[in-house]
Amino acid sequence: MRMRKKPWARSELECCDFFVINPKEYKGKWKEFFGNDKPIYLELGCGKGTFMAVHGSENPDINYIAIDIKDEVLGLAKRNIEKAYEEKNRKVDNVRLMAQEIGLISEILSKEDVISRIYINFCNPWPKEKHKKRRLTHTRQLEQYKTFLKSDGEIYFKTDDDELFEESLEYFNEAGFRIKYITYDLHNSDFEGNVQTEHERMFSEQGIKIKFLIAVKS
Numbered sequence: 393m394r395m396r397k398k399p400w401a402r403s404e405l406e407c408c409d410f411f412v413i414n415p416k417e418y419k420g421k422w423k424e425f426f427g428n429d430k431p432i433y434l435e436l437g438c439g440k441g442t443f444m445a446v447h448g449s450e451n452p453d454i455n456y457i458a459i460d461i462k463d464e465v466l467g468l469a470k471r472n473i474e475k476a477y478e479e480k481n482r483k484v485d486n487v488r489l490m491a492q493e494i495g496l497i498s499e500i501l502s503k504e505d506v507i508s509r510i511y512i513n514f515c516n517p518w519p520k521e522k523h524k525k526r527r528l529t530h531t532r533q534l535e536q537y538k539t540f541l542k543s544d545g546e547i548y549f550k551t552d553d554d555e556l557f558e559e560s561l562e563y564f565n566e567a568g569f570r571i572k573y574i575t576y577d578l579h580n581s582d583f584e585g586n587v588q589t590e591h592e593r594m595f596s597e598q599g600i601k602i603k604f605l606i607a608v609k610s
């Protein structure tokens with residue numbers, strides 16, 4: 393979906409305490425940057441940040457890194473996160489938001505960063521054969537994530553797209569992950585504690601079932 397330019401976004405992000413202007417500086421040092429020993433969860437392609445706003449504000453004992461590539465959505469994510477924390481009378485102290493190409497995520501995260509969980513919500517399905525390597529769940533990407541995901545660390549993956557889901561199962565298998573939980577209809581499953589994203593709401597309203605899995609690094 394194409395989004396209108398938001399000329400305010402970059403300047404607003406640069407003045408924001410929890411937006412990281414140069415994330416490469418913190419490679420291997422995210423724990424020190426957060427200043428505590430709490431587990432770190434990572435959201436890839438956070439979009440307008442509604443998922444992060446709920447998770448971050450409701451889980452003060454977790455630190456979160458939220459990544460997207462577009463200033464337009466990151467500007468909205470910043471506002472949505474601030475709003476959720478304001479409503480809970482909290483300072484945004486456990487979320488770091490940043491612009492980063494996920495294909496180059498090794499520029500900002502290393503094995504010293506020990507990520508406990510990764511969320512991939514409604515990533516682009518890249519249906520054409522020649523583009524499949526760009527999928528955020530492609531084996532090539534999973535191999536990168538394995539370098540900073542702790543052993544027994546989990547990837548939570550949700551999508552509306554049947555083909556992407558089926559082929560991702562193969563990617564997880566190829567990369568040596570174990571599937572701990574799987575459902576082809578998340579909203580009618582026994583999974584508790586789901587937080588809906590913008591795209592999840594949109595697809596559910598169209599009657600599309602949400603596919604979801606939890607993969608564990610063995």
Ligand SMILES: C[S@@+](CC[C@H](N)C(=O)[O-])C[C@H]1O[C@@H](n2cnc3c(N)ncnc32)[C@H](O)[C@@H]1O
Binds near residue numbers: 438
């Ligand atoms: C379809 S949207 C999903 C947004 C949100 N996760 C949701 O579920 O509503 C995908 C998001 O991932 C971001 N994205 C896609 N490819 C990316 C990449 N290679 N690096 C960083 N962000 C990316 C896009 O900018 C977009 O905001």
